[in-house]
Amino acid sequence: MADHEISALKAHFYAQTFLKHSQISLGDMPPGFFDLNKVTCAFVPITIKDINGGLLFYDFSLSIARKRVGTMRIAANDLLGYPLVSIHEKITTDNAVRRKQVSAKIKKQANNPQIVSMELVCFNYPRLGFLVTFNTSIGETKQVIVDPEFPESEMFEVPEGGAGDIEGEVAYSVLNSLPEGGAQSSRAFTGLDKIMDDLTGNAFVPLVPPASSGQQQAFSAHMANLLLPALQDMPEGIGAPSEKVIDIPFESQKTPDFCVLACMDMLAHKLGVVPPTDQDSIEALLTQAPALYNTGGIRPSDQLASFGRVFSPALFSVAIDSQPSWDKSIAVIDQGRAFKSGIIGHARVACGYSIVPITGPSSNSPIQTQRFLWLNDPANGHTLELQEVVTQNKQTGGIQVTTQNPIKSNMVTVTPKGL
Numbered sequence: 001m002a003d004h005e006i007s008a009l010k011a012h013f014y015a016q017t018f019l020k021h022s023q024i025s026l027g028d029m030p031p032g033f034f035d036l037n038k039v040t041c042a043f044v045p046i047t048i049k050d051i052n053g054g055l056l057f058y059d060f061s062l063s064i065a066r067k068r069v070g071t072m073r074i075a076a077n078d079l080l081g082y083p084l085v086s087i088h089e090k091i092t093t094d095n096a097v098r099r100k101q102v103s104a105k106i107k108k109q110a111n112n113p114q115i116v117s118m119e120l121v122c123f124n125y126p127r128l129g130f131l132v133t134f135n136t137s138i139g140e141t142k143q144v145i146v147d148p149e150f151p152e153s154e155m156f157e158v159p160e161g162g163a164g165d166i167e168g169e170v171a172y173s174v175l176n177s178l179p180e181g182g183a184q185s186s187r188a189f190t191g192l193d194k195i196m197d198d199l200t201g202n203a204f205v206p207l208v209p210p211a212s213s214g215q216q217q218a219f220s221a222h223m224a225n226l227l228l229p230a231l232q233d234m235p236e237g238i239g240a241p242s243e244k245v246i247d248i249p250f251e252s253q254k255t256p257d258f259c260v261l262a263c264m265d266m267l268a269h270k271l272g273v274v275p276p277t278d279q280d281s282i283e284a285l286l287t288q289a290p291a292l293y294n295t296g297g298i299r300p301s302d303q304l305a306s307f308g309r310v311f312s313p314a315l316f317s318v319a320i321d322s323q324p325s326w327d328k329s330i331a332v333i334d335q336g337r338a339f340k341s342g343i344i345g346h347a348r349v350a351c352g353y354s355i356v357p358i359t360g361p362s363s364n365s366p367i368q369t370q371r372f373l374w375l376n377d378p379a380n381g382h383t384l385e386l387q388e389v390v391t392q393n394k395q396t397g398g399i400q401v402t403t404q405n406p407i408k409s410n411m412v413t414v415t416p417k418g419l
Contacts, residue, residue, distance in 0.1 A: 002054070002055070004077050004078050004079050005054070005055045005076060005077055005078075006055075006058075006074075006075065006076050006077065006078060006083070008044070008045055008047070008058055008076075011045060011058040011060075011074040011075075011076060011083070012041075012043060012045070012058075012060070012220070013196065013223060014074050014083040014084065014192075014196075015041050015045075015058075015060045015072045015074050016041060016220065016223050016224060016227060017196055017199075017227055017231075018072065018074070018083075018084050018087075019036075019039065019041050019062075019072060019087075020224060020227050020228055020231055021227075021231050021356065021358060022036060022087065022356075022384075023036055023037050023039075024231055024232055025241040025354070025356045026241070026243065026354060026356075026384075027241075027243060028243050028244070028245040028352070029245060029374075029382075030245055030247070030248075030250070030351065030352065030374060030376070030382045031247055032250070032382065033089070033382045034062070034064060034069040034070055034089070035064065036087075038064045038065075039062045039063065039064055039069065039070070040062070040063055040064075041060050041061075041062055041072055041220070042060050042061040042062075042063070043210075043213075043216035043217070043219070043220055044216070045058035045059055045060045045061075045074070046058070046059045046061075046092050046094050046120065047059075047076070047120070048076070048092075048120055048121065048122050048128060049119050049120065049121045049122075049131070050077075050121065050122065050173055050174050050175045050176075051121045051122075051123055051131055051145065051158060051159075051171065051172075051173050052173045052175055052176055054077060054175050055076035055077055056075075056076055056077060056080075056121075056122055056174055056175065057073050057074065057075060057076050057085060057122065058073070058074045058075075058076050059071050059072070059073050059074075059092040060072040060073075060074065061091070061092070062087070068091050069089070069091075070087060070088060070089045070090070070091065070381075071086075071087070071088055071089075071090060071091060071092050072086075072087055073085040073086045073087075073088065073126075077175065078189045079175065079178055080174075080178070080404065080405045081188060081389075081402050081403060081404040081405055082188045082189065082192070082386060082389050082402055082404050083189065083192060084370065084386050084404075085385065085386060085404070086126070086380075086383050086384060086385040086386065087383070087384045088126070088377065088380045088381055088382065088383035088384070088385075089380070089381025089382050089383070090126070090377075090379070090380040090381045092128065093148075094120045098148055099118055099130070101148060101151070102118060102130045102132065102146045102148060103115060103118070105146055105151065105155070106132055106134060106144070106146065106155075109155060110134065110136060110142075111136060111137045112136075112137040113134040113135065113136060113137075114134060114135040115132060115133070115134045116133040116134055116135060116141070117132070117133045118130050118131070118132050118133075119131045121145065122174055123145045123147075123156065123171040123172070124169075124170050124171055124172065124345045124346060125174055125343065125344070125345070125346060125406050126346070126377065126379060126380045126383075127147065127149070127256075127346070127379050127380075129145045129146055129147040129148065129149075129156075130145070130146045130148065131143060131144075131145055131158070132144055132145075132146060143157075143158045144156060144157060144158070145157075145158065145171055147256060149256075149379075150255065150256045153169075153255075153256050156171040158171070159171050159172055159173075164345075165299050165300065165301070166296055166297040166298065166299050166345070167259060167260050167297050167298055167299070167300065167303075167342055167345060167346055167347045168256070168257035168258075168259060168260065168296050168297015168298060168345070168346075169256045169257035169295075169296050169297055170296075170297070170345040172344065172345060174405070174406070177344055178405060179407075187391060187400055187402070188368070188389055188391055188400070188402040191365075191366040191368055191391045192368060194360065194364060194365050194366065195358060195359055195360045195365045195366065195368065196227075196360075197360070198360025198361060198362050198364065198365040199226070199227060199230035199231065199360050199361075200223070200226040200227060200230070201226070230360070230361070231358075234357065234358065234359065235359065235361075238357040238358075238359050238367045238369075239357050239369070240357075241354065241355060241356045241357065242354075242355045243352065243353060243354040243355065244330075244333055244334060244352055244353060245351065245352035245374055246270075246333065246336060246337070246338050246351045246352055247351075248266055248267070248269075248270050248338050248349055248351040248376050249266055249269045249270065250266065250376045250381070250382060251265060251266055251279075251378065252378050252379070252381075253279070253378035253379060254279050254280075257295065257296050257297040258279055258283075258378070259297070259346050259347040259348070259378050259379060260293075260297060260298045260303065260306070260340070260347045261279045261282045261283060261286070261293070261298075262279055262347075262378035263340045263347045263348065263349050263376075263378065264277070264282050264306070264307065264310050264340070265277050265278060265279050265282060266338075266349050266376055266378075267311075267338060267339075267340065267349060267414055268282075268310055268311070270338060271311070271316070271414060271416060273310065273311065273312075277310060282310055285309045285310060286298070286306055286309060288309075292305055292306045292309070293306065297345075300320070300322070300342055300409070300410050303320055303340075303342075303410075303412055304318060304319075304320050304412075307340075307412055307414060311414050314417075315416065315417055316414050316415060316416055316417060317414075317415045317417055318412065318413070318414050318415075319412070319413050319415075320410055320411070320412045320413075321410065321411050321412075321413075322409070322410045324341070324408045324409070324410060324411040326371055326387055326388055328411065329341075329350060329353065329373060329387070329408075329411065330353050332350075332411075332413055333350065333351070333352060333353055337413065337414075337415065338350060338351040338376075339411050339412060339413045339414070340411065340412040340413075341373070341375065341408055341410075341411055342408070342409050342410040342411065342412070343406040343407065343408055343409055344406060344407070344409060346379065346406075347378075348375040348376060348377040348378065348380075348383070349375065349376040349377075350373050350374070350375055350411070351374050351375065351376055352373070352374030353371070353372060353373055353374065354371075354372040354374065354384065355369060355370070355371055355372075356369070356370045356372070357369045357370070358370065359394075363394050363395055364394075365394070366391050366392055366393055366394060367391075367392040367394060368389050368390065368391050368392075369389065369390040369392075370386060370389050371386070371387050371388050371389065371390070372384050372385060372386050372387065373385055373387050385404075386404040387403070387404060387408065388401055388402060388403045388404055389401075389402050389404065390402075
């Protein structure tokens with residue numbers, strides 16, 4: 001493995017730990033979310049690369065009675081901050097049918113291309129597409145990104161710079177967007193490894209990966225049997241899990257650049273905006289002069305005015321905070337209000353949180369408090385996503401907060417006047 005990259009086998013152990021601990025700890029979940037207690041996790045993940053070529057995520061399929069219902073996403077690179085990324089409803093697909101569709105699109109739009117390679121990448125977190133390298137009929141080598149979720153959308157050229165300042169239709173390298181040196185990840189990763197070693201009696205990962213499906217199932221069952229009793233017996237002194245979920249009607253974005261519009265519509269339905277909105281009517285509002293939405297998305301600098309067109313200033317107060325934090329997020333949710341959460345190139349609705357502590361029995365294991373947001377992600381479905389983890393040394397009491405990527409860049413709140 002290259003520096004900072006994690007093996008798929010170790011990622012499977014992280015996934016097992018995350019799943020079993022979630023099944024024990026989580027109570028409230030968004031309406032319509034699959035029954036987490038009935039889920040099993042696949043052994044072999046789908047590998048997601050960054051557009052710069054590095055390993056980024058392992059996506060493990062979650063199934064109920066052999067039917068795929070969602071995805072467990074584990075970091076494949078410790079620069080992301082922490083192994084656990086998310087559990088979400090979107091099913092990751094990489095098969096011959098999808099690759100054939102992508103090839104057909106390339107051949108339709110390029111002149112007699114010779115496809116050299118095709119890799120599944122995350123090009124605008126959490127959106128996935130295929131990075132295709134091909135030779136043209138005149139001998140040029142080109143790279144484009146194809147988004148199979150929106151077959152009619154244009155192919156992306158691989159960007160040379162960052163994502164820019166728009167939430168919508170963009171492409172960027174997740175790894176290149178990280179702070180210098182990553183997310184102070186080593187302590188958080190090492191802390192979780194110590195906890196898992198402690199919980200399982202150092203029966204962490206075999207040197208040789210199980211080969212057959214039977215061996216894989218036996219390994220998974222063995223790990224689950226090791227983990228479950230220990231996870232069910234967390235000491236009281238580390239605190240109890242806590243959570244809150246707000247019921248927000250979910251909707252997917254209609255086009256690749258409608259993420260902010262979909263978020264506005266979800267919040268408008270929750271708040272009872274009259275007349276009722278949909279994404280098309282919001283687009284019509286925002287394209288009136290002066291236009292705040294143009295093909296591509298909406299800039300954060302235009303979102304205060306954009307929300308003001310949808311949510312009447314006579315009835316609602318709209319505010320944007322460009323320095324969001326965990327404490328600010330849960331304060332709004334504890335008031336019973338959801339909000340638009342912005343990240344690089346994308347927008348979601350934050351509608352809940354979950355706080356889950358974990359530790360091992362020995363004094364060498366730190367206490368880690370995992371802090372998750374529940375998100376209505378218009379590109380990914382209902383999503384439980386890690387925002388940060390607090391690692392506390394039992395012996396010294398020292399604390400480190402590791403922020404998981406993607407970094408939250410802004411939050412927009414809409415409050416009915418009189419509250």
